[in-house]
Amino acid sequence: MPSSTSSFEPRTQVAGHKRLAALVACVLGIIALWLAAWIAMPLSPVSSQRYLAAVEDKVAMLAETKGEEDRIVLIAGSGAAFSISARQIGETLDRPVYNGGLQAGVGLRNLVDLYAPHLDPDKDLVVLLPEPEMLASDALYSQTWCDVLFLTKDVGGLARRLRCVPNVLWRTWQEGQHHINGTNTVDPVYRRSGFNARGDLTSHLGMERPVPDLSDYHHPDIPGEMLRTITSHVRQTLNARGIETLYVPAAMPLAGCEKSPEQVATMARELATLTARGAQRDAVGPDLAPFCLPPEMFFDGAGHLNGRGRVVQTANVARAISRHLERTQE
Amino acid sequence: MLFSSGTFWLFFPVVVALLVANRFVLRSVALQNAIILGASYVFYGWWDWRFLGLIIASTLVDYIAALRMERHAKGTSGRRRWLHLSVFANLSILGFFKYFGFFANELKAGLSAAGLSAEWGTLDIILPVGISFYTLQTLSYSIDVYYGRARAEGNLLRYATYVAFFPQLVAGPIERARKLIPQFATLARPSWEPAYEGVRLIIAGLFLKVVIADNLAPYVDAVFGNYTALDGGALMLGALYFSIQIYADFAGYSSIAIGLAAIMGFRLSTNFATPFLATSISALWRGWNITLTLFFRDYVYAELRKGKRTERRIALANIATFFVSGLWHGANWTFIIWGTVHGVLLVAERRWRAAVTLADRLWLKGAGWLYTFGLFVALSIFFRSPDIASALHYTGRMVADVGLPQSQRGGLIFVAFSFVVDALWHGRTRLDRGLRLDWMGPRAKDASEMVLFATALILVLINATTRQEANAFIYFQF
Secondary structure, eight states: OOOOOOOOOOOSSSOHHHHHHHHHHHHHHHHHHHHHHHHHSOOOHHHHTBGGGHHHHHHHHHHHTTTOTTEEEEEOSHHHHHHOOHHHHHHHHTSOEEEOOOOGGGOHHHHHHHHGGGOOTTTEEEEEOOOHHHHHTOOSSOHHHHHHHHHHTOHHHHHHOGGGHHHHHHHHHHHHHHHHHTOOOOOSSSBGGGBOTTSOBOTTTTOOOOOOOOTTOOOOOOOHHHHHHHHHHHHHHTGGGTOEEEEOOOOEEHHHHHHOHHHHHHHHHHHHTTOEETTEEOOSOOOOGGGEEOGGGBSSTTSOBOHHHHHHHHHHHHHHHHHHHHHHHO | OOTTSHHHHHHHHHHHHHHHHIIIIIOOHHHHHHHHHHHHHHHHHTTOTTHHHHHHHHHHHHHHHHHHHHHSOTTOHHHHHHHHHHHHHHHHHHIIIIIHHHHHHHHHHHHHHTTOOOOOOOOOOOOOTTHHHHHHHHHHHHHHHHHTSSOOOOOHHHHHHHHHOGGGTTTOOOOOHHHHGGGGSSOOOOOHHHHHHHHHHHHHHHIIIIIIIHHHHHHHHHHHHSGGGSOHHHHHHHHHHHHHHHHHHHHHHHHHHHHHHHHHTOOOOOOOOOGGGOSSHHHHHHHSSHHHHHHHIIIIIHHHTOSSOOHHHHHHHHHHHHHHHHHHHOSSHHHHHHHHHHHHHHHHHHHHHHHSOOOOOHHHHHHHHHHHHHHHHHHHHHHHSSSHHHHHHHHHHHHHTOSSOSSOGGGHHHHHHHHHHHHHSOSSSOOTTOOSOGGGOHHHHHHHHHHHHHHHHHHHHHHHHSSSSOOOOGGGGO
8 A cells, every 4th residue: 555644855955935936936937938929929810810809900990080070989899899880870970980899708897998098088979888798797807808918919908917817828829829730710700801990890791691599588687786887987987087978778689678678677777877978977778679679680699680680770879879969969 | 615716726825824823923723723624614614504514513423422432441332332323423414415315216216116106205405515525534533433543532623623624625635533633733834845845736736637637528528428429439538538537636636635735734645646557456446546445445344354354255345345435436326336346356356366476577567557447447437427328328339339539539638648747746646756857867857847837837827717617626526
């Protein structure tokens, strides 16, 4: 039988604390080398052309158009990117409209922080259209947000979000594999080049897909505390700087609205307080019925609308903005 | 609270900081034990606070029973009565929570087969985590006190700390009272050298668990969940992956447990000794879950073998011990068959070894390894399958459709990792001699070890953070 004791006898002359310090230094050294490889290595097409890489284009779009009179900026997840035509809304309202919709996994607070430096308090109206899924799992740390840091090679952002270091290391490893294998496959829908100059995703519009089965869809459970955290963050980051905000509901599967009408209404009422100009707030929730859409209008099961649905939701959003503008001008 | 979860790594430094503060400021053994006991109850109650009632009850019963046993002379009926009470209480707890459903269903099936009406409701009993481990530990204490192999512990705090010591509470190593209790009688002396070894053991354990076992889990689930549609080669890989998964999972847990205890200034027993490099079934069991194997050897096999030592008696004792070991692993016939067949193999091996003297030749060792590892992998199908019919069906398909695997080959990299770890390791869940890199010379060995452990830690961090949720250790279910 093997010995049943562990002796832990010192095996060398070097003290344990020095060895421990050396181990920590070694870990940090390997991480530093790995991160240097991340910075030095060019992104393969798999990464540089993927859907999420459009984050750079969106930030650049907002930075370049900052200062345009009466600019409207939409902030949301992929629901807005797929399901709203900023170009069409701009033509309807005769204003420059930009679609900042990206991906729910990024998190609304992260997205607001990312766009905030490129917003103009005097000239911009920010329209917030968070999908329920975006609100249910909003977190400052998420793998998608770490992917954003990786794709933008944002060393400063990584220093502020150290939890993303392992994700960035992993992505760097995968990136090396893409280079070695010569992989360059990019999804035909989820691709960076699928966006137009206004930030609308159009790559899905010509595609025919079977109607998704949304009969089992349930409105996610969004804790009240989460909603308050998000609204408070928006107030501090945008409203406190004098930026005008408007909440407009995202498109939702009709099944979810019918199964949990109370839940949906409570969420909308809470988010309606995001509609603010200066200190004034809108306490009345929006009429949700037009935003609850049947499955025929959805492109997939992830809440993205097809061409028909996109027309409906675009009109919904244009109408909501128009009403808001009328109210504020009175 | 899982060792591989973020919560645990916030909890553990707090416990160590409190112990160090006590060590240098108050220097109180009672406070040290109170800190450990409190931390252990928080650790255990994290799963479900109701579980605490059981562990406290088990602690009190054995504490009182042992003290009462010592009041009676050896061999007296009074002493025996208190032992019986302790054994009855422990086995009742284990029996109710772990085996009630199994035996109730078997009885129902038996009565129905005999044409008798057997209609009664079922109880949805939750199996408290680690119950199989701490009940064996307390049982061993009572039996040792009964036979005079250990003294009854008069200090309740010390005894409760022994039962609930959180690094080894839920999945071992199962510690004997005479080894662990004296460590709680003095002030632990955490020092840098054991702490360094502890950190390396934790890294090695986390690597086994998070990088190897958790990455093999999806392959295993995919194969066992869809075995009717896969080719024989893929089924063979599924069994191989599961064997490696369960080893990496459990040896990883043991390594982390020993490492945590070392950082706190305590020593736990070795629990794994590279079993998959063994060249016979008996050698494999000398390196697999060593403290459990020793428990069954000392408290079951030794009892069954008492009396005239005939080959027949030894064989029956061996088979019966492994039958009990199989039943201990789970309330299912699959575990019983798995254990019993291992017992039969041990008996056969004993006879075979008596008849044939194995020369120390490489090809014989190779053949021995192939037979040992191959049989373990084949039997692991019973360990993983939900019932005997599935296990037989799986095995039948695997044999009938034997060939090169057409899918699921991606997991082989983790199998290779596992054997590399074993080859580098000195064959114990301890690292005080370092890795098998002596041929490099001391300086190069030190540097290589440093880089290997640092890389392993980084791989653990990457795997842990890019996975949505920490996976529970497999042996928790036992």
